[in-house]
Amino acid sequence: MPTVTPVLWTPPPDVRERSRIGDYLRWLERERGLSFAGYPQLWQWSVADLPGFWSSIWQYFQVLADGGPPATEALVGRQMPGARWFPGARLNYAEHVLRMPGLADDDPVVLAYSQSRDPVTLTAAQLREQVRRVRAGLRRLGVARGDRVAAYLPNIPETFVLMLATASLGATFSSCAPEFGTRSVVDRWRQIEPKVLVAVDGYRYGAKAVDRRGEVAAIRAELPSVAHVVTLPYLHDAPSGWAELAGETDEPLAFERVPFDHPLYVLYSSGTTGLPKPIVHGHGGILLEHLKMLALHTDLGPGDRFFWFTTTGWMMWNYLASGPAVGTAVVMFDGDPGWPDLGALWRLAEQAGITFFGTSAPFLLACRKNGVTPKQYDLSRLRGVGSTGAPLPPEGFRWVYQEVSGSVQLQSLSGGTDLCTGFLGSSPLTPVYEGEIACRCLGAKVEAYDPQGQPVIGRLGELVITAPMPSMPVGFWNDPDGRRFREAYFEFYPGVWRHGDWITISERGTCVITGRSDATLNRGGVRLGTAEFYSVVEGLDEVLDSVVVHLEDPAGGPGELVLFVVLAEGLKLDDALRAKLVSQLRTALSPRHVPDAIHQVDAVPRTLSGKKLEVPVKKILTGTPGARAAARGALANPESLAAFERLARERAAS
Numbered sequence: 001m002p003t004v005t006p007v008l009w010t011p012p013p014d015v016r017e018r019s020r021i022g023d024y025l026r027w028l029e030r031e032r033g034l035s036f037a038g039y040p041q042l043w044q045w046s047v048a049d050l051p052g053f054w055s056s057i058w059q060y061f062q063v064l065a066d067g068g069p070p071a072t073e074a075l076v077g078r079q080m081p082g083a084r085w086f087p088g089a090r091l092n093y094a095e096h097v098l099r100m101p102g103l104a105d106d107d108p109v110v111l112a113y114s115q116s117r118d119p120v121t122l123t124a125a126q127l128r129e130q131v132r133r134v135r136a137g138l139r140r141l142g143v144a145r146g147d148r149v150a151a152y153l154p155n156i157p158e159t160f161v162l163m164l165a166t167a168s169l170g171a172t173f174s175s176c177a178p179e180f181g182t183r184s185v186v187d188r189w190r191q192i193e194p195k196v197l198v199a200v201d202g203y204r205y206g207a208k209a210v211d212r213r214g215e216v217a218a219i220r221a222e223l224p225s226v227a228h229v230v231t232l233p234y235l236h237d238a239p240s241g242w243a244e245l246a247g248e249t250d251e252p253l254a255f256e257r258v259p260f261d262h263p264l265y266v267l268y269s270s271g272t273t274g275l276p277k278p279i280v281h282g283h284g285g286i287l288l289e290h291l292k293m294l295a296l297h298t299d300l301g302p303g304d305r306f307f308w309f310t311t312t313g314w315m316m317w318n319y320l321a322s323g324p325a326v327g328t329a330v331v332m333f334d335g336d337p338g339w340p341d342l343g344a345l346w347r348l349a350e351q352a353g354i355t356f357f358g359t360s361a362p363f364l365l366a367c368r369k370n371g372v373t374p375k376q377y378d379l380s381r382l383r384g385v386g387s388t389g390a391p392l393p394p395e396g397f398r399w400v401y402q403e404v405s406g407s408v409q410l411q412s413l414s415g416g417t418d419l420c421t422g423f424l425g426s427s428p429l430t431p432v433y434e435g436e437i438a439c440r441c442l443g444a445k446v447e448a449y450d451p452q453g454q455p456v457i458g459r460l461g462e463l464v465i466t467a468p469m470p471s472m473p474v475g476f477w478n479d480p481d482g483r484r485f486r487e488a489y490f491e492f493y494p495g496v497w498r499h500g501d502w503i504t505i506s507e508r509g510t511c512v513i514t515g516r517s518d519a520t521l522n523r524g525g526v527r528l529g530t531a532e533f534y535s536v537v538e539g540l541d542e543v544l545d546s547v548v549v550h551l552e553d554p555a556g557g558p559g560e561l562v563l564f565v566v567l568a569e570g571l572k573l574d575d576a577l578r579a580k581l582v583s584q585l586r587t588a589l590s591p592r593h594v595p596d597a598i599h600q601v602d603a604v605p606r607t608l609s610g611k612k613l614e615v616p617v618k619k620i621l622t623g624t625p626g627a628r629a630a631a632r633g634a635l636a637n638p639e640s641l642a643a644f645e646r647l648a649r650e651r652a653a654s
């Protein structure tokens with residue numbers, strides 16, 4: 001008999017009266033004469049009538065603009081790439097974030113916690129005042145529309161203020177977290193040639209002090225475009241360039257209204273091979289997408305405190321920063337989430353009164369494995385838990401409902417830096433099924449393609465987006481003919497966005513991501529995702545981390561499935577543990593999942609944002625030199641590649 005997937009959370013009967021998406025549905029009926037029985041029907045309309053849906057988002061949220069609807073069409077052309085959104089409109093993202101609907105001047109809007117200094121709280125009035133001053137300071141440095149401002153800063157209020165001030169001028173913002181090394185930063189910013197660099201002198205990560213003055217000097221030396229360096233003392237007692245930048249001024253706060261697709265900020269791909277892709281996001285696309293997601297999907301608004309654990313090198317920071325645009329306060333944290341123990345962020349949730357707690361799937365699984373019990377803290381204000389960064393397996397879902405709260409809505413989210421959002425997620429109207437993402441997000445026509453490029457339901461397929469979204473990148477920086485952009489997303493299926501994940505979409509509209517399609521494990525013609533491997537292997541107490549790759553046989557044979565494990569301190573991979581791993585994989589998954597070889601390594605290579613690097617590992621094992629398989633500056637632990645290079649040499653010699 002087929003197994004029945006447990007339902008872990010069900011929308012309350014009065015959800016339409018209590019939620020923001022319910023208010024939006026009433027608005028649609030009143031203003032547009034549209035009525036929908038449930039979320040599936042609403043989603044279908046949102047992807048079938050793109051101009052109608054996105055113009056409704058514009059009007060419902062009362063976007064401030066010159067030449068907006070009905071004076072301009074919502075969408076000109078549906079081709080990808082090339083679709084143009086609201087071409088006659090001029091607006092400014094920062095104007096909407098600082099509007100902070102529903103918040104009074106003295107309401108807290110930023111609550112920032114750090115392991116480097118005491119907590120900082122900014123009210124709505126204080127945030128606007130800080131942006132006003134820094135905006136004037138940037139103008140004194142010669143920053144104008146179209147210039148680039150670079151931030152080598154952590155997740156602190158000053159970074160938020162700098163981004164908004166930059167955006168208010170029509171200049172373009174770009175951030176790298178200060179744990180990024182010199183080469184990684186230079187590879188990113190040399191492409192965009194910033195005029196101003198704002199940087200901290202160091203930071204604390206748990207009990208460790210990390211001095212960054214040498215890195216800042218080296219970055220400055222490699223970026224001839226930088227005319228001004230502004231230093232923010234964060235670790236040392238030193239003169240503050242930031243204080244001067246944010247100094248007294250009579251200059252009023254103003255907002256340069258720019259075209260819908262004017263560059264707001266530049267984000268970067270992981271850059272594990274070659275230079276990181278500089279992904280340009282526009283004011284209008286980010287604004288509309290984040291208004292939709294934060295209000296209608298995450299149900300955030302006045303009275304909420306929105307947290308996501310992130311650094312400024314991950315798109316979730318940009319996502320978090322849009323919170324005030326829907327009237328919610330944001331909670332920032334800078335430091336080691338595992339210090340002094342894995343309960344630190346849950347204690348923060350109690351202290352800050354967090355109502356939505358966002359984190360990564362690996363963090364939730366680490367809490368589960370280490371026996372953390374968040375429900376021991378006062379989490380009475382918590383309504384939602386968000387998980388992204390990797391697929392969250394069923395045991396992760398169960399742990400949240402057993403050890404965090406039985407009443408929260410767990411929202412598993414999947415998206416990417418490329419769109420600066422999630423296109424798979426949840427809504428207040430959708431139940432939570434164990435191990436499954438609840439729905440495809442409004443306006444996101446996500447489908448699963450079979451090998452012939454046909455959409456399938458209930459079967460594994462390639463994750464594609466078959467209709468344009470406003471937050472798709474404006475393009476790549478310095479890619480005038482769009483060639484790099486087309487090659488990145490539209491080469492495999494012309495006119496269709498290929499994201500690079502395997503997905504199964506169920507009959508009820510839920511989704512399961514099973515790993516990267518470029519890291520596919522092909523055993524006897526059957527495609528296997530990596531996510532299920534990691535769920536089983538890392539579920540063992542002995543295993544801290546793992547990575548699995550499939551090495552094809554050039555002669556057409558079955559190839560070789562190779563598993564690498566990082567073991568708990570003091571353990572060695574012996575025959576007994578090998579047998580246990582094989583037994584677990586065979587029993588929990590299938591005989592096809594049993595690896596041909598298992599090796600112990602000290603660490604799994606990961607990007608600076610924490611993603612496993614299956615493809616570079618595979619390249620190294622098949623003969624590509626490590627220096628070409630992965631850009632070391634993009635790795636959190638470049639020394640981890642040595643073990644795979646050594647094994648590759650041993651395999652070649654045998």
